[in-house]
Amino acid sequence: MSWPASSDLLAPLAPWFDSVRRDLPWRAGDLDVPHPDPYAVLVSELMLQQTQVATVIPYFTRWMERFPSPETLVEADEDSVHKAWEGLGYYRRARFLKAAAGRIAAEGWPSDLEGLADLPGLGPYTAAAVGSIAFQWPAPALDGNAFRVLARLLVIEGDPKVQAANLRTWLAPALEILGPARMTQALMELGATTCSPTPDCGACPLADRCLACLSNRTAEIPPVAKRAKPKVSSLWLVAMEAEGHVLLHAPAAKGLLAGLWRWPALSADPIPAQPVAPNAQSLTAWPGWTQVYTHRREVVSPLHLRLEARFEAAVGLHWVPWTELPALPLGRRDQRLRDLLAVPGQTPIEAPDPTALIRVCAVPLA
Numbered sequence: 001m002s003w004p005a006s007s008d009l010l011a012p013l014a015p016w017f018d019s020v021r022r023d024l025p026w027r028a029g030d031l032d033v034p035h036p037d038p039y040a041v042l043v044s045e046l047m048l049q050q051t052q053v054a055t056v057i058p059y060f061t062r063w064m065e066r067f068p069s070p071e072t073l074v075e076a077d078e079d080s081v082h083k084a085w086e087g088l089g090y091y092r093r094a095r096f097l098k099a100a101a102g103r104i105a106a107e108g109w110p111s112d113l114e115g116l117a118d119l120p121g122l123g124p125y126t127a128a129a130v131g132s133i134a135f136q137w138p139a140p141a142l143d144g145n146a147f148r149v150l151a152r153l154l155v156i157e158g159d160p161k162v163q164a165a166n167l168r169t170w171l172a173p174a175l176e177i178l179g180p181a182r183m184t185q186a187l188m189e190l191g192a193t194t195c196s197p198t199p200d201c202g203a204c205p206l207a208d209r210c211l212a213c214l215s216n217r218t219a220e221i222p223p224v225a226k227r228a229k230p231k232v233s234s235l236w237l238v239a240m241e242a243e244g245h246v247l248l249h250a251p252a253a254k255g256l257l258a259g260l261w262r263w264p265a266l267s268a269d270p271i272p273a274q275p276v277a278p279n280a281q282s283l284t285a286w287p288g289w290t291q292v293y294t295h296r297r298e299v300v301s302p303l304h305l306r307l308e309a310r311f312e313a314a315v316g317l318h319w320v321p322w323t324e325l326p327a328l329p330l331g332r333r334d335q336r337l338r339d340l341l342a343v344p345g346q347t348p349i350e351a352p353d354p355t356a357l358i359r360v361c362a363v364p365l366a
């Protein structure tokens with residue numbers, strides 16, 4: 001590797017960032033000293049994993065009002081933590097944040113990068129981001145945006161992540177000389193706003209030294225990874241209501257949906273009808289949608305089934321008072337059905353037999 005000194009190559013980035021940086025609620029005014037509130041940096045970095053800045057801003061603001069310190073977060077119950085995260089997705093991050101806050105409240109902030117990386121949910125990238133932005137440690141934080149910028153700047157062939165260790169070593173002096181908090185955020189900002197997948201090289205402070213730009217190779221560097229085709233499934237999502245209650249799955253303790261209440265969902269494949277207590281009053285539907293996840297898609301058909309009386313719910317399902325529904329944390333898909341309940345539905349043209357819906361949610365009749 002014969003890359004020019006990072007502090008020379010990246011020097012124009014520092015004044016550029018000072019002139020264009022966005023005023024984000026977690027950003028410190030003075031980038032030359034440690035951040036006055038490392039917890040705010042930790043919250044923002046966990047929220048920004050997998051989520052756009054514009055989406056994060058209102059969540060961050062509400063979160064900091066509700067849980068302004070690690071100590072307040074530790075005292076909060078799981079439902080209110082998940083509720084505050086509702087809509088951001090990847091709910092594991094909320095639980096990691098609470099667990100990390102517990103460690104910080106009990107032991108204080110770690111004194112080095114290793115200690116930060118050992119906090120729940122951080123990993124090398126987030127630890128370096130928090131270390132450099134909150135504590136001014138010269139720890140290079142390489143996310144997808146930073147890899148893209150550096151791959152183009154240095155014309156790294158193939159997947160730049162293969163060069164992660166070399167890039168960190170190369171980048172550290174630039175952080176030391178030009179300022180860790182400033183340079184970490186400058187690289188993030190350049191990748192997010194200018195050196196995007198389709199770069200705006202005319203607006204870039206590094207255009208006069210960027211090898212990909214100078215050799216007209218920005219479209220091919222870095223190579224775009226091929227994604228596997230997402231799997232598609234279809235389901236009925238059912239809000240069952242009886243005697244002022246709704247039927248919900250209680251949150252799982254582990255897994256992707258841990259901490260979240262869920263509506264019963266049934267495969268949209270035909271369900272064989274079997275006799276159950278026939279107490280359905282009405283069945284209504286709304287137009288469906290496709291729920292997009294990282295590796296799969298769900299074609300969701302929402303239904304509202306009103307019953308005369310509650311039945312004995314199967315294991316894991318609970319009849320919850322309707323009045324408590326707004327306070328429960330739900331995932332994005334399930335929030336959408338909750339919101340639809342305020343909108344008039346229509347008689348479904350096609351829907352499963354209500355008794356079949358009840359059957360899979362009830363303790364079988366003797």
Ligand code: SF4
Nearest residue numbers: 195201204207210213
């Ligand atoms: S010149 Fe273009 S390709 Fe190079 S770093 Fe700037 S925006 Fe990215």
